[in-house]
Every structure is written in C-alpha cells, then in structure tokens.
Amino acid sequence: MxxxxxxxxxxxxxxxxxxxxxxxxxxxxxxxxxxxxxxxxxxxxxxxxxxxxxxxxxxxxxxxxxxxxxxxxxxxxxxxxxxxxxxxxxxxxxxxxxxxxxxxxxxxxxxxxxxxxxxxxxxxxxxxxxxxxxxxxxxxxxxxxxxxxxxxxxxxxxxxxxxxADPVVAPVPWSGNPMRDALGLGDRFTVAYSGNFGLAHPLDAVLEAAADLAVRAPDVMFLLIGEGRGLKRIKSALDRMALRNVLALPWQPAANLSVSLGAADLHLAAMDARAEGMLVPSKIAGALAAGRPCVLLGPAGGAAAKLLTENGCGEVVAPGDATRLATVILAHANDPSFHRAARAKAAAAAALWxxxxxxxxxxxxxxxxxxxxxxxxxxxxxxxxxxxxxxxx
Structure with a gap:
C-alpha cells in the first residue's frame, strides 16, 4: 500500500x-x-x-x-x-x-x-x-x-x-555481508525463511529438514527471521529439538532488508496446500529481488510455484516433505555452479516485474x-x- x-x-x-x-x-x-x-x-x-x-x-x-x-x-x-x-x-x-x-x-x-x-x-x-x-x-x-x-x-x-518486491531490495554480495559477519556464518551455506510466521505457512518440514541436516551436513545453517501468530509454536519446537544449526531472529529494519535477505544463499516460502488460490506468498518476490533462488513448500499449481519453475529460479516441494526439502538444499549447497545459475535466474526473474x-x-x-x-x-x-x-x- x-x-x-x-x-x-x-x-x-x-x-x-x-x-x-x-x-x-x-x-x-x-x-x-x-x-x-x-x-x-x-x-x-x-x-x-x-x-x-x-x-x-x-x-x-x-x-x-x-x-x-x-x-x-x-x-x-x-x-x-x-x-x-x-x-x-x-x-x-x-x-x-x-x-x-x-x-x-x-x-x-x-x-x-x-x-x-x-x-x-x-x-x-x-x-x-x-x-x-x-x-x-x-x-x-x-x-x-x-x-x-x-x-x-x-x-x-x-x-x-x-x-x-520491496523497491529497496537489491542483490548484496555474499562476501562481506555485515549480517553474515555479525552472525558468524563464515562460509556456511545458509537457508532462510524470512517473513510472516502465519498459520497458513506450515514450517514443520523445515524443522525436520534442519534436524536431518544437523547430522548429515552440519555446516548448513538455517535462519528463521520474522514474527507472526505461528512463531510461538516454532520457538517451542526449537527449544524442544535443541537444533544448533537454526537461528531465530526478529523482524529486520526495512533499511536492512537487502542485507538481511542477502545473508542467505537460498530462501524458503511456505503455503498450506489447501490455500491454493486463496493467497500468494509474496516473500518469494523479495528473495528473487535479492538475487537468491527460493524453494516453495506448497502446492505446485499456484502462481508462486509457476513463477519459480517457469523461470528456473527455484523448486516446489510438497508442504510436509522434509526429505525432499533436505535433498533440494543439499543440491544447492554441494553444487556451486548449479547454485550460481539459479541465482542468476532469480535476479532475471525479479527484473520482470x-x-x-x-x-x-x-x-x-x-x-x-x-x-x-x-x-x-x-x-x-x-x-x-x-x-x-x-x-x-
């Protein structure tokens, strides 16, 4: 508005x-x-x-x-x-x-x-x-x-x-990103969910994938950034699971949005499959504007899914499929050339609108x-x- x-x-x-x-x-x-x-x-x-x-x-x-x-x-x-x-x-x-x-x-x-x-x-x-x-x-x-x-x-x-996407968002170089430096991420591959933790945004699979990768690929880091009515349940699960590869952070100031979104290598969006046609997760636009590919945990037939798949800048995973999500994350983390190509396609898709x-x-x-x-x-x-x-x- x-x-x-x-x-x-x-x-x-x-x-x-x-x-x-x-x-x-x-x-x-x-x-x-x-x-x-x-x-x-x-x-x-x-x-x-x-x-x-x-x-x-x-x-x-x-x-x-x-x-x-x-x-x-x-x-x-x-x-x-x-x-x-x-x-x-x-x-x-x-x-x-x-x-x-x-x-x-x-x-x-x-x-x-x-x-x-x-x-x-x-x-x-x-x-x-x-x-x-x-x-x-x-x-x-x-x-x-x-x-x-x-x-x-x-x-x-x-x-x-x-x-x-918010017009202030632009790609920020991975190297020297002040938020990465402040969080001590070093060269760890980082996955982020940034935005509203709403009740129509199921994140159980994200936590399950994080638990899986904490064992198989402990250098992969997860950032959960934002607030919302679903955050209390997420924090309770994090306390129970004691995951060392997950950081929960508050909303970031608008002036820092490019730096915040650019701190991650790969972004996540989530949408309850029942909500297809009732909403479109707008956080995908921000991720692409930051030059980062995105994985949607949601239905394959919606507008958000088509944006990612038709432009080659992300993938769609069923909302509860933690195994598939972990596999997609590792594909990006273990193949730098594949990930660089996805990043370039993300920036190109963002420029279309x-x-x-x-x-x-x-x-x-x-x-x-x-x-x-x-x-x-x-x-x-x-x-x-x-x-x-x-x-x-």
Missing part, C-alpha cells in the same frame, strides 16, 4: 489511507498521503472474531467521517473488509476496487478458525455479494483470479496484478472506474481524478 500510495500521489492524486489502530499512533510520513486511524488514543486490539468485528465497525465509522473520494480501495485484513467497499461506494457515488491478498472466509478453516457451517455459508454469501458489487477486483495471482471467477465474480471485473509497473496497472484501473463528484456513468480513459481512499489493517 505504501508503494502504491506514494506513486498515486506523485501522479497528482490525493490519497487517504484508513487503517486500524489508535488515532495518535505514529506512522511514516509520505508526501501527499494522509493516514487516518480508526481507534481511540491508547486503544488496544481485542483478539479473535470479536476483535475482527470491532475492527470493521471502527473502520466503517472512521470512513463515514472522511470527505468524499473518487475511488475506494479495500484490502483483505481484517477479514471481510471487502464488505465495506460497496456501501461506501454508494455513499460517495464513487468507484470501488477490492485488492484481494487473501480470500476470506474460505481461508478461515486453513488458519484454524472454526465456524459452524451456517456461519461459514453466511460469511461466504456476504463476501461474494460484496465482491460482485465492486467495479473491479484485483487478484495477486492467476490462481486467485481463476478461483474468484469460479465463485461467481464476473471475469470482466477481475484484474490480475501480482505483488512485487516492479512496483512501478504494478503502479501503472493500478493507476490505469483506478482512472477507468473512478467517478468524479456529480458525474453520470463512469468514464473510461479520462484524465486521472484526484482522490483515492485505501483501507486496510
């Missing part, structure tokens, strides 16, 4: 970002972009389903206080946020885009949120009814676009715009569906309007 908001602003749009949280919460200033919070000073989040409902209510109340915008963009966290887009579009008489990063409520069982069949059916009806009333639905992968179309969202309104290209696609879409104040039918191809409201957690 930050990347797009800044680029919309530089093209003459007035951008408001509506987010959950205390109204006095600090945020990074971005020229031409206003950030509005939905909560109260000192407010705190309530966990679980009640917290999601409270978040939606707070975002709706805050949205109603905003001045009119020409386009509304809803995202997908908190779940069901898309349901607020069409009512806000009617209130303002403006265009509505839903930017789908995760498909809810279908994803809820995958992240172990248990609802009755009746509740799931009601939420699914609400979600699809909301998406069908949007002027456009942006999917972040062809697999997601296909699922949306199967669910009944008009194909003419679905636009696929993949996510991109950027934040600027994605912004051009979003700008064209927003201009096509925007409705200025007191307009009649939407105008396609007109000069850009001047205001966009984007909502998310």
């Amino acid at each position: 930050k990347d797009l908001a800044g680029r919309f602003s530089s093209r003459g749009w007035r951008v408001t970002v509506l987010a959950q949280g205390a109204v006095d919460a600090p945020h990074e200033a971005l020229a031409g972009v206003a950030v509005v919070r939905s909560g109260e000073p000192g407010g705190r989040r309530v966990p679980g389903g009640l917290g999601y409902l409270m978040a939606l209510g707070g975002l709706w109340r805050a949205a109603k206080r905003l001045p009119r915008h020409d386009v509304v963009v809803t995202m997908t966290d908190p779940p069901m946020l898309a349901s607020l887009g069409p009512p806000l579009g009617r209130r303002w008489g403006c265009g509505v885009i839903n930017w789908s990063h995760d498909l809810y409520p279908d994803l809820l069982p995958v992240i172990d949120v248990k609802l009755t069949d009746a509740a799931m059916a009601s939420l699914r009806w609400l979600a699809l009814a909301s998406l069908r009333r949007c002027d456009a639905v942006v999917a972040i992968g062809d697999c997601m676009a296909a699922r949306l179309a199967r669910d009944g969202v008009p194909a003419s309104r679905i636009v696929t715009i993949p996510n991109w 950027s934040a600027d290209q994605a912004a051009d696609a979003f700008l064209a879409l927003a201009a096509a569906i925007a409705r200025p104040a007191r307009s009649g039918p939407r105008l396609v191809g007109r000069p850009p309007p001047r205001s966009l409201a984007a909502g998310g957690d």
Whole structure:
C-alpha cells in the first residue's frame, strides 16, 4: 500500500489511507498521503472474531467521517473488509476496487478458525455479494483470479496484478555481508525463511529438514527471521529439538532488508496446500529481488510455484516433505555452479516485474472506474481524478 500510495500521489492524486489502530499512533510520513486511524488514543486490539468485528465497525465509522473520494480501495485484513467497499461506494457515488491478498472466509478453516457451517455459508454469501458489487477486483495471482471467477465474480471485473518486491531490495554480495559477519556464518551455506510466521505457512518440514541436516551436513545453517501468530509454536519446537544449526531472529529494519535477505544463499516460502488460490506468498518476490533462488513448500499449481519453475529460479516441494526439502538444499549447497545459475535466474526473474509497473496497472484501473463528484456513468480513459481512499489493517 505504501508503494502504491506514494506513486498515486506523485501522479497528482490525493490519497487517504484508513487503517486500524489508535488515532495518535505514529506512522511514516509520505508526501501527499494522509493516514487516518480508526481507534481511540491508547486503544488496544481485542483478539479473535470479536476483535475482527470491532475492527470493521471502527473502520466503517472512521470512513463515514472522511470527505468524499473518487475511488475506494479495500484490502483483505481484517477479514471481510471487502464488505465495506460497496456501501461506501454508494455513499460517495464513487468507484470501488477490492485488492484481494487473501480470500476470506474460505481461508478461515486453513488458519484454524472454526465456524459452524451456517456461519461459514453466511460469511461466504456476504463476501461474494460484496465482491460482485465492486467495479473491479484485483487478484495477486492467476490462481486467485481463476478461483474468484469460479465463485461467481464476473471475469470482466477481475484484474490480475501480482505483488512485487520491496523497491529497496537489491542483490548484496555474499562476501562481506555485515549480517553474515555479525552472525558468524563464515562460509556456511545458509537457508532462510524470512517473513510472516502465519498459520497458513506450515514450517514443520523445515524443522525436520534442519534436524536431518544437523547430522548429515552440519555446516548448513538455517535462519528463521520474522514474527507472526505461528512463531510461538516454532520457538517451542526449537527449544524442544535443541537444533544448533537454526537461528531465530526478529523482524529486520526495512533499511536492512537487502542485507538481511542477502545473508542467505537460498530462501524458503511456505503455503498450506489447501490455500491454493486463496493467497500468494509474496516473500518469494523479495528473495528473487535479492538475487537468491527460493524453494516453495506448497502446492505446485499456484502462481508462486509457476513463477519459480517457469523461470528456473527455484523448486516446489510438497508442504510436509522434509526429505525432499533436505535433498533440494543439499543440491544447492554441494553444487556451486548449479547454485550460481539459479541465482542468476532469480535476479532475471525479479527484473520482470516492479512496483512501478504494478503502479501503472493500478493507476490505469483506478482512472477507468473512478467517478468524479456529480458525474453520470463512469468514464473510461479520462484524465486521472484526484482522490483515492485505501483501507486496510
């Protein structure tokens, strides 16, 4: 959202970002972009389903206080946020885009949120009814676009715009990398999982592969970098297994992202097989931008898998197949020429898509569906309007 908001602003749009949280919460200033919070000073989040409902209510109340915008963009966290887009579009008489990063409520069982069949059916009806009333639905992968179309969202309104790597990420030479030096990695082949430890990102096979290689190839090192709701379970397993070849590290500052991603030789991404078409792990884009190949523990038919296999910059392993994962890691660690070729292909694949290209696609879409104040039918191809409201957690 930050990347797009800044680029919309530089093209003459007035951008408001509506987010959950205390109204006095600090945020990074971005020229031409206003950030509005939905909560109260000192407010705190309530966990679980009640917290999601409270978040939606707070975002709706805050949205109603905003001045009119020409386009509304809803995202997908908190779940069901898309349901607020069409009512806000009617209130303002403006265009509505839903930017789908995760498909809810279908994803809820995958992240172990248990609802009755009746509740799931009601939420699914609400979600699809909301998406069908949007002027456009942006999917972040062809697999997601296909699922949306199967669910009944008009194909003419679905636009696929993949996510991109953080523009600050660039390849950093392996030798002399300050993070490698600080961690004392030396010349050890290093594998990293860097990002969100979510409940839809199963990592059991990573820990099993690390335990296997701790015996067979003790010089191979694993870095687990990040946070998330699944981290507590991971740390508990690490304490129990006492693996000497695994380091768990916190989120790294954005300014250090290139160095952090470049500290590894090979990256990992994970995705529950049941989530195919419901999400696309965006950490792959960061790994490729750092010039590092990536192994996806996930389904072979999704957009992420195709990105890796079609460009020769990674492999796909079934989510629970620790034996195969260890074999792939050793293939890279034991064959420097093979690994160098994969690194070159990773950098080439990353160059195919950027934040600027994605912004051009979003700008064209927003201009096509925007409705200025007191307009009649939407105008396609007109000069850009001047205001966009984007909502998310």
